[in-house]
Amino acid sequence: MQEADVREILSGIEDPDLGTDIVSENLVTNIDVDGDTVTVELALEAVGSPTEESIRASVREALEAEGATVTIETASDDGDDGGLGVENIGPDTESSTEPLPGVSNVIAVASGKGGVGKSTISVNLAAGLADRGAEVAIFDADMYGPNVPRMLGVEGAPKATSDEKIVPPEAHGMGVMSIGLMLGEDDPVIWRGAMVHNTLTQLVDDVEWGDLDYLVIDLPPGTGDTQLTLLQSIPITGSVIVTTPQEVALEDARRGLQMFAEHETPVLGIVENMSTFVCPDCGSEHDIFGSGGGERFAEEKDMPFLGAIPLDPAIRSGGDEGAPIVMAEDGETVQAFQDMVSTTADMVGILNRQKHSQ
Numbered sequence: 001m002q003e004a005d006v007r008e009i010l011s012g013i014e015d016p017d018l019g020t021d022i023v024s025e026n027l028v029t030n031i032d033v034d035g036d037t038v039t040v041e042l043a044l045e046a047v048g049s050p051t052e053e054s055i056r057a058s059v060r061e062a063l064e065a066e067g068a069t070v071t072i073e074t075a076s077d078d079g080d081d082g083g084l085g086v087e088n089i090g091p092d093t094e095s096s097t098e099p100l101p102g103v104s105n106v107i108a109v110a111s112g113k114g115g116v117g118k119s120t121i122s123v124n125l126a127a128g129l130a131d132r133g134a135e136v137a138i139f140d141a142d143m144y145g146p147n148v149p150r151m152l153g154v155e156g157a158p159k160a161t162s163d164e165k166i167v168p169p170e171a172h173g174m175g176v177m178s179i180g181l182m183l184g185e186d187d188p189v190i191w192r193g194a195m196v197h198n199t200l201t202q203l204v205d206d207v208e209w210g211d212l213d214y215l216v217i218d219l220p221p222g223t224g225d226t227q228l229t230l231l232q233s234i235p236i237t238g239s240v241i242v243t244t245p246q247e248v249a250l251e252d253a254r255r256g257l258q259m260f261a262e263h264e265t266p267v268l269g270i271v272e273n274m275s276t277f278v279c280p281d282c283g284s285e286h287d288i289f290g291s292g293g294g295e296r297f298a299e300e301k302d303m304p305f306l307g308a309i310p311l312d313p314a315i316r317s318g319g320d321e322g323a324p325i326v327m328a329e330d331g332e333t334v335q336a337f338q339d340m341v342s343t344t345a346d347m348v349g350i351l352n353r354q355k356h357s358q
């Protein structure tokens with residue numbers, strides 16, 4: 001088999017989302033043929049995305065059908081975009097700077113309104129991605145309610161390296177950094193506000209994140225200065241907007257969306273949290289905050305809907321005990337979170353592949 005034959009075979013494989021073949025899309029970044037052994041490098045970066053898994057599987061299948069022994073490498077395999085000689089991929093191509101070296105994707109989780117479950121979604125999204133083998137860290141930028149350490153069972157102050165970088169503590173295989181780990185519990189809220197401008201950007205820069213597939217950032221609720229500072233200072237791949245089905249929360253989500261639009265930050269989609277409550281005693285369904293509002297909102301705004309998470313006391317207890325429910329064995333709530341993780345990773349993949357094909 002020659003390189004040209006491999007290219008020919010691969011040009012018969014279609015990207016299920018973009019509708020183009022993976023060769024014209026520039027997804028195939030290198031082909032190496034040694035007798036019957038073929039090594040293909042693909043510019044796939046969204047670890048945990050079922051669609052990207054299926055593209056890998058199609059490549060393998062197509063080449064194996066021609067009798068080749070196949071190795072597939074992706075940009076994320078060595079945690080280092082440069083390692084494959086792949087240039088100009090990933091979310092940072094347009095900005096040309098890479099403020100967070102070694103970080104492939106930055107997902108910001110936002111909400112217009114407090115208390116809608118933004119931290120819960122951030123923690124379960126991050127843990128779900130890590131569970132699929134991705135290198136993940138989570139940054140809790142919510143200085144008014146820094147819940148992430150508790151939700152992941154992290155205590156104590158982070159350590160520092162000799163060159164004064166902060167090493168985030170680990171939980172469930174993820175690095176966890178939080179303003180909450182730097183602040184005393186009794187520090188006044190007004191002081192927290194004053195810290196924002198000075199420290200937030202620096203804090204992200206000063207942390208030794210290592211090579212990451214995903215950095216998940218739990219933004220403070222609302223659409224104010226803090227959020228803007230973060231959006232301006234970090235190359236965000238895309239944001240996840242969390243809302244409840246309730247009308248007031250949707251109104252705030254609209255404002256959140258406006259903020260992202262003004263800063264030209266792509267939105268990955270909308271998550272509806274605290275959707276239907278299934279009574280554990282009688283099994284009947286109750287729409288305590290309404291239902292379907294998030295999905296309708298996503299439709300109205302022509303945004304992807306990333307999933308509906310039920311109102312389930314097990315989510316709260318998992319959060320209180322430092323054990324994100326997405327990692328539990330089974331059940332409808334776990335499945336709802338798993339689906340949200342899949343759809344979000346798929347959306348990250350689409351954004352990256354779109355950029356790559358341009």
Ligand SMILES: Nc1ncnc2c1ncn2[C@@H]1O[C@H](COP(=O)(O)OP(=O)(O)OP(=O)(O)O)[C@@H](O)[C@H]1O
Nearest residue numbers: 114115116117118119120145310311312315316319
């Ligand atoms: N789907 C759910 N079912 C049951 N409890 C939930 C659900 N989502 C979140 N909670 C609980 O609601 C509370 C608030 O959630 P969380 O802290 O994630 O919200 P938040 O939007 O990040 O809040 P804040 O605005 O304070 O940052 C927590 O106790 C959490 O465990």
